Amino acid sequence: MNLGHIKVIVFDTFGTVVDWRGSIVRDLTAWGDSCGIKADWPKVADAWRGEYEPEMDRVRKGQIPFAKLDEFHAHALEDVLNKFKISGLTKAQFEHINCAWHRLEGWPDAVSGLTRLKTKFVIGPLSNGNVALLVNMAKHAGLPWDNIFSCELFRHCKPHPDTYLGVARMMNLAPAEVMMCAAHNNDLAAAQNAGLATAFIPGATEFGPRQTTDLGATQKWDIIAADLNDLALQLGISQM
């Protein structure tokens, strides 16, 4: 694919731009310390992430209506708190924990890489995270997005094609003028099927020490980059 006419780059967020697992573990640990609640926080984080995916799958299959990811997080959090026998939380405490996903931190390359890419392209997240979550995360982590292309705008969860095509339509562009960047091969496969250009950044530690998937590209992508700064370099933006 000729990459000379790319105008917009959208990014998977959880795992590609921000370290959701490390951030959630640090956030919950600090919160637990502050109110004297002890738990195996890495296991809580893994269980929480594991719980909400099946609910999104039910949206993908049309079994339940689309909802904000904040709501799926809250449903899953209730289950996880029960499972780990954490009880007696006030409504404000529950909300505070549920919004840990609004306080995720970028990977070390996130701010510098995105800042470089922003000089030449319109950049935004294309994430199953809802708008409020992604806006608050950007403020917290300093992510310099031009716009938040949350899947909430398209009322479908990735990898539904309307999410990728929705960005192109909204920006008055052909699909090939939009690039999807992700650390997940299945996200890129769906974007490529929709006609978008693709950039893969191999994951390594998103899921912690047990990670076995997405360690490398499983098919041919337009760009494979070591990190976001390398992506900028491969797209012709030299060191700032």
Place this chain on the structure above:
Amino acid sequence: MNLGHIKVIVFDTFGTVVDWRGSIVRDLTAWGDSCGIKADWPKVADAWRGEYEPEMDRVRKGQIPFAKLDEFHAHALEDVLNKFKISGLTKAQFEHINCAWHRLEGWPDAVSGLTRLKTKFVIGPLSNGNVALLVNMAKHAGLPWDNIFSCELFRHCKPHPDTYLGVARMMNLAPAEVMMCAAHNNDLAAAQNAGLATAFIPGATEFGPRQTTDLGATQKWDIIAADLNDLALQLGISQM
């Protein structure tokens, strides 16, 4: 209204943040010079702005479906070109002129004022401009928005209440946690009716030398500010 819990400030854009008339006149004049087309460009700009408002009114009345402002601009531009006997344009030339609205310049206080406000609040346009128009305008004029809250997201034109309430819902906030800032009293009246906080910046030259409306506040707003930097100051952000 207590303004201590404001989290998000949204801004009317055409006239409040950017100088649409001056920008359109300069853009069309430069384009005309480059291809040898002469016209009374200030009159063309006024006619163009005058032409698309009635079409948005038909959307407001439910007579025609919602569409991107780019489309309304294009319909109006066809009429205006006929009226001013400008003919023989290629499709690319027509598109270039129609996208003059993507290349508007900020008022002198826009970038500095928004940059200050961004340190404390989530900021974004709430404009009848469509997402692509507002994203491209922000890149062109250097407007540091956190997110584009285009009316396109809510499928209604301002001053429909769903546009103001849509921002609050999307950000998980109560209406009173959102402030609308505009140089137009009617925009603020609708925002106030929807429960938002309001900030008025008196207009003076938006419509050129013939301006007679919105020179001052016509009712009580939460803040009346001289410009965006004064708004920042009144909201507790001292000079950076």
